[in-house]
Amino acid sequence: MLTRRDLLKSAVAAGVAWSNGSLLATGRYDLLIRGGRVIDPSRRLDRVADVAIAGDRIAAVESRIDPSTAAKVLDASGKLVVPGLIDIHTHARSKEMPSICLADGVTSLVDAGSQGADLIDSVVDTARSAPNRVRILINIAKTGILSDGELMDIGRADVMAARQAIQRHRDLIVGVKARLSRSVAGANDLEALRRAQEAVRPFNLPVMVHVGDTVSPLPAILAELKSGDIVTHLYSPPPHGIFDDAGRLLPEVRAARRRGVRFDIGNGRIAHITWDVAEKAIRAGFLPDTISSDWTDAGRAEQVFDFPNVLSKFLLLGMPIDQVIARGTINAARTFPAFKDLGTLRAGAPADVAVLELREGRFEFVDNANTPRTGRYKLFAAGTVIAGKQVRPT
Numbered sequence: 001m002l003t004r005r006d007l008l009k010s011a012v013a014a015g016v017a018w019s020n021g022s023l024l025a026t027g028r029y030d031l032l033i034r035g036g037r038v039i040d041p042s043r044r045l046d047r048v049a050d051v052a053i054a055g056d057r058i059a060a061v062e063s064r065i066d067p068s069t070a071a072k073v074l075d076a077s078g079k080l081v082v083p084g085l086i087d088i089h090t091h092a093r094s095k096e097m098p099s100i101c102l103a104d105g106v107t108s109l110v111d112a113g114s115q116g117a118d119l120i121d122s123v124v125d126t127a128r129s130a131p132n133r134v135r136i137l138i139n140i141a142k143t144g145i146l147s148d149g150e151l152m153d154i155g156r157a158d159v160m161a162a163r164q165a166i167q168r169h170r171d172l173i174v175g176v177k178a179r180l181s182r183s184v185a186g187a188n189d190l191e192a193l194r195r196a197q198e199a200v201r202p203f204n205l206p207v208m209v210h211v212g213d214t215v216s217p218l219p220a221i222l223a224e225l226k227s228g229d230i231v232t233h234l235y236s237p238p239p240h241g242i243f244d245d246a247g248r249l250l251p252e253v254r255a256a257r258r259r260g261v262r263f264d265i266g267n268g269r270i271a272h273i274t275w276d277v278a279e280k281a282i283r284a285g286f287l288p289d290t291i292s293s294d295w296t297d298a299g300r301a302e303q304v305f306d307f308p309n310v311l312s313k314f315l316l317l318g319m320p321i322d323q324v325i326a327r328g329t330i331n332a333a334r335t336f337p338a339f340k341d342l343g344t345l346r347a348g349a350p351a352d353v354a355v356l357e358l359r360e361g362r363f364e365f366v367d368n369a370n371t372p373r374t375g376r377y378k379l380f381a382a383g384t385v386i387a388g389k390q391v392r393p394t
């Protein structure tokens with residue numbers, strides 16, 4: 001007859017060791033991340049603890065787990081241990097970019113509209129060969145991003161071409177992106193957005209709109225958004241940002257949030273965020289739902305640098321660390337159904353973990369106006385685990 005011990009052993013072998021959510025004294029873990037400050041906003045957890053991994057799943061998070069139960073031990077003392085970071089607005093235009101993000105602790109990312117239907121296969125190839133989870137927002141303009149404005153010619157917003165591309169890559173495409181600024185869409189902003197909504201309708205997917213200096217006022221754009229859609233660059237400077245001329249937060253912005261529209265940062269480099277707007281909004285209690293980098297090759301060299309750097313800017317702006325981490329983990333996971341199991345260290349979740357260092361000192365950060373500010377804290381990537389595999393030693 002099988003004893004309870006045998007049953008537990010076979011459960012471990014079957015990879016279901018985590019199912020009772022407790023430490024299995026009988027089993028062996030594959031990896032133990034020891035002694036770090038575990039911040040998991042999905043469970044309101046912020047304390048020193050050990051994280052055990054079995055196979056590609058989180059097995060347990062406990063105050064102390066016997067290291068002799070693990071095949072491999074990673075010492076995280078003095079560091080933060082958080083769910084694998086999720087950056088919902090990046091541009092994975094080259095094959096190397098996802099790996100670079102992975103070393104930054106980013107285990108999942110979204111390419112936000114780099115390509116449209118014409119060249120979608122190039123982003124799809126990058127996503128398929130990436131070591132982390134790359135998902136795609138397809139640009140409603142079939143040309144993808146053009147430096148002189150892909151939506152200046154509204155004929156490029158081709159609903160059928162976008163739908164066909166989504167259909168072909170249903171596993172990777174998680175929504176449609178529409179860049180609506182004056183320099184991208186001119187007076188076509190609302191029509192482009194309507195076409196983006198038409199493209200996603202049969203698939204029930206979200207649209208991400210890039211706002212800031214649009215021809216149409218923001219409330220007219222918000223009126224075209226449904227629950228689950230995403231506004232990126234929410235802290236864009238005027239004209240047509242989230243404040244009226246008197247500096248009050250537009251009531252339509254709060255109303256949009258109440259009906260389920262999500263608001264994202266998209267740091268980027270040009271006219272997407274200024275300290276002034278961010279500070280004013282945070283003071284008004286209008287925090288972002290998600291923090292994202294809008295990372296490109298150029299951003300790697302200035303302003304953006306990496307995702308932990310972007311997150312650190314919000315520490316400087318006065319947000320507590322757990323709230324900052326939430327916006328790069330669980331909140332980001334909740335933005336896309338494709339990420340629904342992610343952004344958490346709950347037992348049974350995919351074993352995606354970022355180990356970060358929170359250094360104290362004097363660190364300079366800039367906004368998109370290149371205005372420097374000095375912060376006291378900065379996050380640095382110190383190691384990544386994806387699907388239970390350690391990417392870079394801490």
Ligand SMILES: [Zn+2]
Nearest residue numbers: 089090112294
């Ligand atoms: Zn972008």
